[in-house]
Amino acid sequence: MNLPDRTVLESGAVLVSYALPSNPFIAFRGSLPAGVAAEGSDHGVAEFTTRLLLSGTRRMSAAKFADRLEGIGATLEFRNGDEVLSFQGRCTRENAAETVRLLVDCLSQPTFPPKEVERVREELRNDLRIEADDTRHRAHRELARLVFPKDHPYGRDPKGSEARVRRIRRSDIVSFHEAQAGPEGLIFAVTGDVDRKLIETALVGPLSRLKGEGGAVPAIPPPPPSRPAAVSIPMPHKSQADIAIGGPAIARRHEDYYALNLANLLFGRIGLFGRLGRNLRDEQGLAYYAFSSLDARTSGGMWSIGAGVNPSNLAKAIESIRAELDRLRTEPFSREEIVDGKDNQIGSLVVSLERNAEVASELHGMEYFGLGMDFLERYAEIVKALSEDRVRDIARKYFLRSASSLVVAGPVGRTRVEW
């Protein structure tokens, strides 16, 4: 496997690239340290700012910008996250330079027109209402709040609240953007129909033009301890209830990460959702989806379980999840399960890196978490080196019912849920 190419531009921005010539276009993904963690107590400012980045630049109005971008057939999206402002896009080789110029314009010269500020304000208020009506969103948002309490950036709603959205002023947005957007901390990962010549002629130039004072990478404090809780969110007009269960986990660079990642795969991901899926979906037919997730970030992380069930099956489903968590102690992963899981992780290197979008995301993660450009080359050895006992121990250590919280959202009445 050829190693990805990594270039640090004079501005401090990092460009990572990997050619995948069988895919006839270019995909890129990147980030700036301008996410929720950077907004301090100004809740919702990062999200508001992010949504305005396509709303006009010094060179072009929002409408002209859209005409230009779509006129060359390119796509560009910005998304606000807990840690970073991320962006992604697609373009063809012929219009790569123009697409990156447009990206840089959005980041360095946004005008935040007052009319667009008011449009995005209404959009945010609508989205808050839509999310408040979504059982899965409600359950998992509440779970994040419980696992990352005390207003930690990982636990709060990036949109803030209806009240905050109403209060945020254009000047707050301008200040936040000026303070955060700059070349320092910028990562640009690109793949597909790229080569050294294209990078030098079409990408480095526009990216080097990104100026700004901001970009100091904010330190994200470790999440405070969480107190397990059980919460029920009645939404009587819904057909299905969503269950979210989870607890604290670890940062991406933690030494337990790879063992926990494998344990999570076996517990609720491999095949039709691992042990959880086998029990809840395949054997009992209780849910269309029942899976686990591991979300490991810079300063901490969370494991979680999600399932959607008919309200009449709620108690049975929760009991089955409880039994599967307990089973990690009474009936640890077998040798066969662990071998299958390792084979899956090693084999998936080929399969998961077949798409530009996936490769760009992986390249970005390698740079963002400091895994090294040889990470993919080392990955199989890392997985092979995990001992079976370590995987079992780690599963017992983190998938702790006693340290986890439960949230149920849906037509659950006022019944108290027990956990």
Next chain:
Amino acid sequence: MPTYSESLENGLKVVLRPIPETKALSTWVVYRIGSRNEVPGMTGSTHWVEHMLFKGGGRLGKGDIDKLISRLGGKLNAFTDTDFTMYFETIPASALDTALMIEAERMRNAAFDPKEVEAERTVVISEREGAENQPEFLVEEELWGLAFHVHPYHWTAIGYKQDLANLERDPLYRHYLRYYAPNNASLILVGGFDPAVAMQHIREAFGPLKREAPPEPLRLAEPEQRGERRSDLHRPGPTDLLAMGWHVPGVAHDDTPALILLSTILGGWRGMVPFAAGDWRSRSNRLYRALVATKLATDVGARQEMKVDPSLLIAGVTLARGVSLDRVESVVDREVAKLKAAPPSKAEVGRARQQARAWSRYEQDGVTFQGMLLSIGEGLSSWDFPETLLAKVEKVRPDQIRDVARSYLVDDHRTVVRFHAQEVPT
């Protein structure tokens, strides 16, 4: 990209796209069976059959498909549409035979163990209930149900809950035997393989499978709609929604290329492969300018539903708070009237065409999406259909876009569903 096609003696059509520089392989089988082939009382049966085809049979025990693919680090899934059903595995190319074995067994030997059929009943109902939680699904189901009185596009692929509650094992199994046969399917391979070697393995795996009598052609045709149809749903929800559907011809019709540009100009283009576009939304289209930029709506879209039989061109709007459905509807009417009044400018047509052109490349993102695109082509017509269609899109003139707007965006042929969000009970 070089793509080859040939058929086995039993009627299985094979489409091969070798990409020597990739180590992955995506194997797809598309069956020409969808909810379009169902009858009232058995809605959702095609989708239920799809679920059953992950539960083993023949040389495969329960759970074997998952296990075999998981060990390879592969991914697998299936999709049931109105017109076709597709299955795929993406795996390391060295494991070609595993994928072929799974798909050959799935084609004729699925077990349909009565206990497993029963266990899956609640799973498919759960899938439907999850969809019911979303107001957009309720609007979509209402729209198709109202626009089609005779043709099976009347119901969606998931089926009605009462049918899912009552369907029995034997009719499901008969449905499977009837439609899952080599002469009603296409096998598509994309990735790192040698075509001659792959063809030999395909013959060994699928050659012995017997053909079935070809399925009867669908005889139900939707009569011409005579007068606008409307439905007002009053249900708890977060925002008002508007959906308008106009009858348009089946995908093979000569007007399809112009309709693609029409829907792109009206509401943006997101390609033919579901999922490929992700969350991306066009902002250069007329509905965005007229509704989102003016704060009347927070989301808009238009799409031509490309189906074998005459289908719908749908415009959808998520309204901003406090804006009336009447007002938004009148704005959509105004935009439609403009499209009928005059051809779009060359610049606008050029932009729409460029989007279609670019998406045709974005949809080639890896072996899985390429396999999906070829399979959709086979399900609708032929693997090269998307490519052929794009070539026709290149030739559409602005006046043809105005002409199809005049022919199809007709009030008497449209169906309007309005979702009036009621306060959510607490």
